[in-house]
Amino acid sequence: MRILHVLDHGLPLQSGYTFRTRAILKAQEARGWQVAAVTGPRHGLAPDAVESVDGLTFYRTQATRKGGVLGEVGGLAAFARRIDAAVDAFRPDMLHAHSPVLDAIAALRVARARGLPLVYEIRAFWEDAAVGNGTGTEGSAKYRVTRAMESWAVQRADAVAVICEGLRGDLIARGVAADKIVVSPNGVDLTLFGEPVARDPALAASLGLEDAETIGFIGSFYDYEGLDDLIAAMPALVTARPKARLLLVGGGPMEVALRAQAAASPAADAIRFVGRVPHTEVERYYALVDVLAYPRKRMRLTDLVTPLKPLEAMAQGKLVAASDVGGHRELIRDGDTGTLFAPDDPAAIAMALAGLLADRSGWDARRARGRAFVEAERNWSSNIRRYDPVYQRLTSAALMDTACQHSPASL
Template identity: 35%
Template sequence: MTPRPRELARNLVLGVSTAAGMAAEDPSLLLVQAARRLPTRVRHGVVRLLLAGAPSPQRRAVGAWLGGHDGEARELLSAVLTGARPGSHPVLAEIGVLLDVPGAHLAGSRATAARAALRRGEVSRAVELARGTPLAARFASERCAMTPGHDLRTLPAAALSAASTAGTAGTAASPPRALHVLTNSFPHTPSGYAVRSHQVLLAQREAGVAVEAVTRVGYPITVGKAFARHRDVVDGVGYSRLVPWRSARTPGARLQQQLEELRPLARRYRPTVLHTTTNYTNALVTRALARELGVPWVYEARGVLEDTWVASFPPHLREAAAASEKHALLRARELEVACSADRVVTLSEVLREDLVARGVPRDRTRVVPNGVDGRLLEVREAPAAARWALGLPGEGFWVGTVSSLVAYEGLDTLLRAVALARAEGVDVRAALVGDGVSAPGLGRLSEDLGLGESVIMPGRVTTAQAERWYLALDAFAVPRVDSAVTRSVTPLKPVTAMALGRPVIASDLPALREVTGGAALFSQAESPESVAQAILRLARNQDARDELAAAGRAEAAQRTWNSLGRRYRAMYEEVVSA
């Protein structure tokens, strides 16, 4: 739907002012970020231009980076930037920092050096380096926000009394009214986070809970959706947007702005409980609002923030990241907000035990795993038929995923496994459906392995299209790397594949054993040979595929969202009446 004139005006003013602020504060980074977000076709065209003729080492380095050849780009940048004068290559230095090229920041500005320190997790050092630069206020505010003990300003005592009437719409004897404070949502972001959020809202509504959702301040305008409405209704669920005329300049100020923008909406909706999800920024806003309204709040820990951050580094840098100041701050901050919530929801027993071991009271924790739409259990379609509908070849054994293409998913292992399986004379093919920072590198690896047309990478697809891609696979792969975050955080995608009757091949990690109920074929993490053996076993044995698919579907039938919605209602009624 087209936004109303006043909505459009506000969107445009916010978008332009945000971009202008970023350009004034950090022009080199803005240029690099914009380049990374170019559509695939445009990015490939830019790469061709950069590499045309006899390109300089600088052009070759940028072309390699945009083309997903990170290793080549790292080598070229190391040669170009070594010994370069300070400030002589600001854009190349920014790319070098992103690629963890040692000393790359020395060829950039003081701001680049500050950002490199923050990238390494040296938070206080980054704040020190940023002094006297346009980044000073932002870095200081970011450190303050992630430091335990910092809180948002709330209404004074006289106003709190008036605000508390917002929670009087429900009582312990009436259905709960839940307001969900989210990072992003449908229809603008089709991520796993948004999928779970939407399914939780639908399940709660089915269980008799009145639900409404609101997303972070500025979203979705600040992610490029200039023509977005300020309220969307998806499947009958309302998603309100907090769109100010201008965005506050620092992270802490934006959280305060979000609280102030959220306050009138909450008073109109009159919730009896607030519900938010990781990370701590959502929790700070929700906790402050709950105090003002005099209602309980729930914190849904969908992951381990500091371990997810560590997993974004190359393997040889993860140990240093895990020992950094940033890791310690994030860990302490997440524990603090979790301990202050009335209830903490986790997606797995593994994650629950981890939080309890850290100090979260066990009696305040609840497990609500990823579920599935019960409708999927009734879908019956052969993989070849689904591929035909997508315009793909019916022949071959297709293995793949529908996921964000990021490093910890281990999809490079899957591509190497496909190459090994094909070397055994079996027509194995792969589909990697989705987008992410690893996409260019995976495309290059596929070329290097000589996989050619046996690998399909269609990019990001809609939720409706995603179901068809699940069905097009003969086996669904979750070849996650072995890391702290993958051992404790359970993904949604294997349960969806199981409900649709597709056998799952998964890394042998605690979180994946739990989320699949053991109804998967497990392989050694980060071992192409082990994954290849699992692929070949299923490719050569239809009975094995059918048996695993049936077991997976039976397991998924125990995890429908409707049944999980009742768990949420019981929890809400418990905290409202406490």
């Protein structure tokens, strides 16, 4: 089986998107399949037209220099041409496009021209992601157009993969046949992220966390992550638990505003910003944290989409506490593998975290259950099997179509 993946961006860039992509491609290689990828113009400038990163082959599309609608149209055309050239070079059995929807549209052009099956994988609806990132408005003209494009692409793809039940349910409500959709959930590559490292006393001391009860967030600082609510919860939490400290590792669009909010907080001395760290260093910071907190705000994006970070935390044997939104409920069983609290409510966050810190009697068992959940249900070495029946069905159908086209007409 030869699979050409069509991506918005890829390695060596680091994001949740590229980490999931790497996990998929590496797991497929481990199953004996041959894989390569094409990245779109939004990947940015690349030193070579074809690059090998971490043992994976990436065909690059030249970044467009124009903005606006003309830039998008030009970029889409260039992307389709690059996918077509990659098909010539790699000779895949199928195309596997990953959201956003422009990737699927570019891939669809090539798939139809080349007689290749197309799987379209949706990690989030582009229009909802724009609302969550603060670059779009729900119900706007752009939102409606993007949603229509998504529905158009889904109807024309040969199969659709989604990362969670929330997205699957939304597509079914749009009229997409349930048997056309496979759920391929977020997972953790336990060969890379499965063995917790020892706590580094020097690192803890440099951050003033030697004797702290540490709440942590490690990820991107987007508005929908609700980090402003977590910072707002800190005065009440420190009142209840004087040793409580908040460790924020990462960066993003909200970083400046969050730093200003923390500086003005009565609990400013209890809040630490680390900034972005290389992915190879992330485990050192997980090792300093007692409870990982994920206070996502309630909106369509967070209700429909499951995040990756809580799974990484559970793989590291950490306690997780998260807002009670749909995406978290698919990953966390309240009181069993983690704690859920009311979203958009700093008082509820403070109460939930204080309760966890006050009673450690069940910590070891809860952490073990969280780790077991990741191993059994969110491990990429087993997750990857969900693609098998889809790929086999589509490649078999493509072979039959080819055979019919070349067979003599019956009399």
